[in-house]
Structures are given as C-alpha cells and as structure tokens.
Amino acid sequence: RKEVEQDPGPFNVPEGATVAFNCTYSNSASQSFFWYRQDCRKEPKLLMSVYSSGNEDGRFTAQLNRASQYISLLIRDSKLSDSATYLCVVNMRRGSTLGRLYFGRGTQLTVWP
Amino acid sequence: SQTIHQWPATLVQPVGSPLSLECTVEGTSNPNLYWYRQAAGRGLQLLFYSVGIGQISSEVPQNLSASRPQDRQFILSSKKLLLSDSGFYLCAWRGALKETQYFGPGTRLLVL
Numbered sequence: 001r002k003e004v005e006q007d008p009g010p011f012n013v014p015e016g017a018t019v020a021f022n023c024t025y026s027n028s029a030s031q032s033f034f035w036y037r038q039d040c041r042k043e044p045k046l047l048m049s050v051y052s053s054g055n056e057d058g059r060f061t062a063q064l065n066r067a068s069q070y071i072s073l074l075i076r077d078s079k080l081s082d083s084a085t086y087l088c089v090v091n092m093r094r095g096s097t098l099g100r101l102y103f104g105r106g107t108q109l110t111v112w113p
Numbered sequence: 114s115q116t117i118h119q120w121p122a123t124l125v126q127p128v129g130s131p132l133s134l135e136c137t138v139e140g141t142s143n144p145n146l147y148w149y150r151q152a153a154g155r156g157l158q159l160l161f162y163s164v165g166i167g168q169i170s171s172e173v174p175q176n177l178s179a180s181r182p183q184d185r186q187f188i189l190s191s192k193k194l195l196l197s198d199s200g201f202y203l204c205a206w207r208g209a210l211k212e213t214q215y216f217g218p219g220t221r222l223l224v225l
Contacts, residue, residue, distance in 0.1 A: 042219075043203055100162070103157040
C-alpha cells in the first residue's frame with residue numbers, strides 16, 4: 001500500500017465552482033501534512049500546511065482527520081489560474097530527525113471558463 | 114531570501130552516456146538537500162538526500178549517485194544512462210528546523 005493515496009482525477013470544473021480533493025495516508029505516525037501545487041512542466045510549490053484544527057487561506061481550506069488518516073483540500077470560487085495538479089504530502093519523522101516527505105501522485109484540476 | 118538553482122534546464126542524452134546535474138542553494142546554510150525524480154504520469158520518487166557535506170543517503174538503488182562537495186551544492190551523477198532514467202529531476206532544500214521542502218526549477222532529462 002502506498003504511503004499517500006489520492007484520487008488522480010482529472011477534475012474538470014467551471015469557473016466559480018467549489019471543488020474538493022481527498023487524500024489518505026497509511027502511517028498513523030505521520031506528523032505533519034501539506035498541500036503542494038504543481039503546474040504543468042514546473043516544480044511543485046508549497047500551497048499550504050494542514051493543521052489539526054483545519055485552516056484556511058483565502059479560497060483554500062485544508063482539513064485533517066487523524067483518526068481516519070484523511071486530508072482534504074477545498075477550493076471555493078475556482079479561478080482559471082487554479083488549474084494545476086495538487087499534491088498531498090505527508091511528513092514522517094524518524095527519531096530525532098526531521099523525517100522525510102511522502103508525496104501522493106497528485107490530483108489534476110482543470111478550471112474552464 | 115533563499116533561492117535554489119538547477120542546471121541544465123533540459124538535457125537530451127544517448128543511452129550509455131554519463132550524467133551530471135547540479136543544484137545550488139543560496140541564502141541559507143547547512144540545508145538538508147534532496148534529489149527526486151518524477152517520471153511521466155507518476156509521483157515524486159526520492160532518490161538521495163544529504164544532511165551535510167559528504168553525507169549522502171540513498172533511498173532507491175539504481176545506476177545513479179549523488180555527491181555534496183560543498184554545503185550548498187548537490188550533484189546527481191551517472192556513469193551510464195539507461196532509457197528508464199528519463200524523467201524530471203528535482204532538487205529540493207529544507208532548513209534545519211522546518212519540515213517543508215522547497216524545490217528548484219528541475220531538469221528535464223530525455224535518454225534516447
């Protein structure tokens with residue numbers, strides 16, 4: 001089983017729509033969580049961290065359910081510029097080290113006018 | 114502010130040829146450095162990471178190697194490329210107290 005699983009999509013939504021992505025992780029020892037965004041043929045860029053109480057950054061809302069080992073990303077009022085692949089990322093620490101990041105394969109989003 | 118550079122941006126190499134990709138970081142000291150590969154339609158695969166000069170950990174055995182000759186320089190090499198080495202190679206850095214990683218612009222490698 002992969003450490004991080006995502007629905008690959010693609011999700012095709014009109015401008016202004018609300019879209020949600022889900023992600024599950026396998027290791028309950030995972031300790032921090034992130035969403036990255038990757039544009040076509042570009043490097044991944046950090047979109048937002050995911051906190052246990054849930055957090056919001058403008059039109060983006062991230063939630064974490066540790067009991068279910070489930071992470072979500074909600075995008076409201078979608079813009080054309082939101083078209084990208086969204087990567088779910090989980091950090092697992094090893095002892096006193098920072099640990100390593102595990103990346104999902106990504107969920108592709110296309111927003112159409 | 115910190116910046117990360119990679120070169121070349123794109124590379125086309127014949128099978129069996131050597132490879133050297135370079136990554137440098139500016140604006141930080143003693144970063145953790147990472148090499149990832151992203152094959153077409155697949156997720157990011159961690160290849161190597163380094164916590165300091167001369168310290169390299171390999172995550173996946175293959176015909177690639179990495180070196181860290183200076184604090185802010187990370188090099189990915191191969192003596193003989195395979196077709197399966199084609200992909201998008203990404204270097205990333207992480208500060209000593211942070212868990213997030215920041216990626217360079219990547220090198221797109223095509224082995225023919």
